[in-house]
Amino acid sequence: MVGCASVGISTIIAFYLAFKSDGALRTMQPIMDHLWTWIQVGTFRADFGLAMDRLSGIYALFVTFIGLLIHIFATGYMRGDDGYYRFFAYLNLFMFAMLTLVLADNFLLMFVGWEGVGLCSYLLIGYYLDRAEAAPAAKKAFIANRVGDWGFVLGIMLVFFFTSALGKASISFFDKPASGVASALNTIAAIPSADPFSWHTIFAGGMTSIAVLLFIGATGKSAQIPLFVWLPDAMAGPTPVSALIHAATMVTAGVYMVVRCSAIFTHAPTAMFIMAIIGAATALFAATIGIAQNDIKKVLAYSTISQLGYMxxxxxxxxxxxxxxxxxxxxxxxxxxxxxxxxxxxGTHHEQDMRRMGGLRKYMPITWLTMCAGWLAICGVPIFAGFFSKDQILWKTWVAGQFNLPAGFGKALWFIGLVTALLTAVYMTRLMVMTFWGSERFRDQHVGQTVSLHHNEHETNGLQIDNLRHSHEPRESPLSMTVPLVVLAVLSTIGGLVGVPYAISSLTGGHPENYFERTLSPIISAVPANETAERGAQSEPIWLSPKPEPIDGRPAVAPVGEAPNSATGAETPSPREISQERIFALISIAIAFVGIGIGWFMFQTQPLRRMPSLLEHKYYVDEIYDAAIINPIHVTSREGLWKIFDLGVIDGLIHSLGRTVVNFGRTLRYMQIGFARGYAAIILAGAIIIIGYFAYNGAHVLRFLMR
Incomplete structure (x- = not known):
């Protein structure tokens, strides 16, 4: 109860700060809270401070609200578990770390939250101490994220290096005129314009190096190629943990960091091109794997990887x-x-294999109806939430590709996104059909298992089989679990209405405003990247916004940048653009229904249809990683570092020192013979040595005095 209450209070505070009269979503000025000065060396200053602007405000809202629903759901899901209180302690720590990451006003504090969510994922993925697969999955997640964090740390170092080179050392996200702290994002983005041929610009490749390193950090946290392998294994943790990682926290952190640093990325076209290619490849790659998985949580895991690729x-x-x-x-x-x-x-007594489900809709009607909303949303069916967001990505990929990418790449990426949308509809329909439609495969499975267990004890008659069947029938979840499902189903259905694009909303005649774009666009740099910007040929960074005026006597804090509303840079879409967007929306709708139809007809009659072995084994990526990276490192560590260095050098040195002391002790032992005459002889020898020493030195002294 304490865990849920704490998240509930955070949710209330987040909504208040976002929507009050001068809240984060109502003004251009971030809400800043300087707690203390963390580091100050010369002109460099890093504050321990929090900031909520429109971007972090949106994140704080959905992180806290969805986190609250997951906490409520977990009270029913984890009831009776031995580690109940430990679980909620970890879950609350996870929320704290994510909010620290989102609300940090500089790179250093963001990195604290960044590492915090990594630690919490390790603790929660490995929560089940008695399961063999939990610990390896937790270690895999931790190590894969450390690889990405290496890039993030180097990117932060380059940010500090570049700002220092201009005499404005900073890692802050915001300008703070009152304290003399400049925004590192504005400063970095202005470097090519300031001196395009300076040695540090030429040596580091402009902002491309910073952007690529930051993106490497994002690939680890947000499970993109090649660092995606940890996320499917993370299903070893409890299901509420999976929901929190995939929906509200960890994997969205990489996207947040990239968007927060958009002023850097928009001036590094090479990095953005790499990001677009990897995102599209990950989306398609994960979708093809998801279509062949039989574990219900693994299907959703690969779905998350694919959707992150879209982002x-x-x-x-x-x-x-x-x-x-x-x-x-x-x-x-x-x-x-x-x-x-x-x-x-x-409801199915901890069964995760969809091949052992089927026909659950009559036993779990609330779960079925609510999951239908999520299913239609992820497939991109109008009016559900996923349709509007996915359609905007596809449309802007087509449009922006004409400006930001080499010739033909925009269309190719759009086509990959379209194929991914088709596959998404297919594998999500497969999940729903295998789980809720078709024959009740769970019944034969449980009866067979139970009869085999009792076969040696007594003969099982028909009445006993009926009782066994009844005891293993699925059941609907308790209210603590179904209420969050209903709330999320409503949001999955109507949530997208906050971001209806102009081309679609104008069909109603009232021209309702795209609230989401109107809210977020002014603080996100969305200028198409180009070679001119990277080379620094522009006389002034065009993405910088005008200086803000003070509000209510408070010093103004400059936003990162102000951008136009469309990918083409136009304030209002042209009639031709509107008609094109409507056509592309119709294509997207058709693809969604075609994918649902394919999934239905393929798996409704044959739910146990075998999929290609290559897809079932996930393209053997884990095996390739083991053969190419993991095993060579193990062999090198065992044969080289351990046997040669550890056993040979370290242990050899320690053992040699020990043997020397032992041998010296053995030598001295011969002097301890245990007889008085022996000790007297030793004393006599010592006395003779002492007398001889003084006699020798005395003779030298006497000769010196007689000179």
Whole structure:
């Protein structure tokens, strides 16, 4: 109860700070809270301070609210578990770390939250101490994220290095005129314009190095190629943990960091091109794997990886607002799907294999109906939340690709995104059909297991079989679990209405405003990246916003940047652009229904249809990593570092020192013979040596005095 109450209080505070009259979502000025000066060396200053602007405000809202629903769900899911209180302590720590990451006003404090969510994921993935797969999965997540964190740390160091080179050493996200702290983002983005041929710009490749290193950090945290392998194994933790990681916390951190640093990325076209390629490749790659998985949570895990690929594709083409919009919508329907899968797992007596389910909709009607909302949302069916966010990513990939990418790449990435959308509809329909439709495969499975257990004890008659069947029938989850499902189902259905694009909203005649884009666009740099910007040929960084005026006597804090509302840079879409966007929306809708139809007809009659072995084994990526990286490191560590250095050098040195002391002791032992005459002889020898010494030195002294 304390754990839920603490998150509930955080949710109330977040909504208050965001929507009050001068709140974060109502003004251009961030709400700043300087707690103390953390580090101050010369002109460099790093504050321990929190800030809520429109971007961090949106994140704080959905992180706290969805986190609260997951906490409530977990009270029912984890009831009776031996580590109940430990679980909620970890879960609260997870929320604290994520909010620290989101609300940090500088890179250093963000990194504290960044590492905090990594630690909490390790603790929660490995929560079940008695399960063999939990500890390796936790270690895998921890190590994979350390690889990404290496890039993030180096990126932060380069930020400090570049700002120091200009005499404005800073790692802050915001300008703070009152305290003399400049925004590192503004300073870094202005470096090419300031001196495009300076040695530090040439040596480090402009902002490309910073952007690529920061993106490496994002690939680890947000499970992109090649650091995606930890996320499917993270399903070893409790299902509420999976929901929190996939929907509200950890994996969205990488997207947040990239969007927060959009002023850097928009001036590094090479880095954005790499990001778009990796995002699209990850989206398609994970979708093909998800279509062949049989564990209900593994399907959703690969779905998350694929959807994160969509978000990075959007960032790569400069559509940062669309990326954040999809983050929020994805949080709604992915939390719903994961919690729904948790309800199914509890209702089927901890069964996760979809091949042992089927026909559950009549036993679990609330779970089924709510999961239908999440299913239709992720498939991109209008009016559900996923349709609006996914469609904007696809459209802006097509449009922005004409400006930001080499010729033809925009269309190619759009096509990959479209194929991914088709596969998403197929594998999510497969999940729903295998779980809720078809024959009741769970019944034969449980009866067979139970009869085999009792076969040696007594003969099982028909009445006993009926009783066994009844005892293993699925059941609907308790109210503490179904209420969050209903709330998330509603959000998955109507949540997308806050971001209806102009091309669609104008069909109603009232031209309702795209609230999400209007709110977020002014503080996100969305200028198309180009070579001119990276080389620094511009006389002035065009993404910088005008100086803000003080409000209510408070010193103004400059936002990162102000951007136009569309990927093309136009304030209002042209009629031609509107008609094109409507056509592309129709294509997206058609793809969603085609994917659902394919999934239905393939798996409704043959739910146990075998999929290609290559897909079932996830392209053998884990085996390749083991052969190419893990095993060579183990062999090198064992044969080289351990046998040669540890055993040979370290142990050899210690053992040699020990043997020397032992041998010296053995030599001295011969002097301890245990007889008085022996000790007298030793004393006599010592006396003779002493007398001889003084006699020798005395003779020298006497000769000296007689000179």
């Amino acid at each position: 990075f594709l959007a960032c790569g083409v400069g559509a940062f607002v669309a990326a954040v919009f999809h983050v929020v919508m994805h949080a709604f329907f992915k939390a719903q799907l994961f919690l729904g899968s948790g309800s199914v797992i509890i």
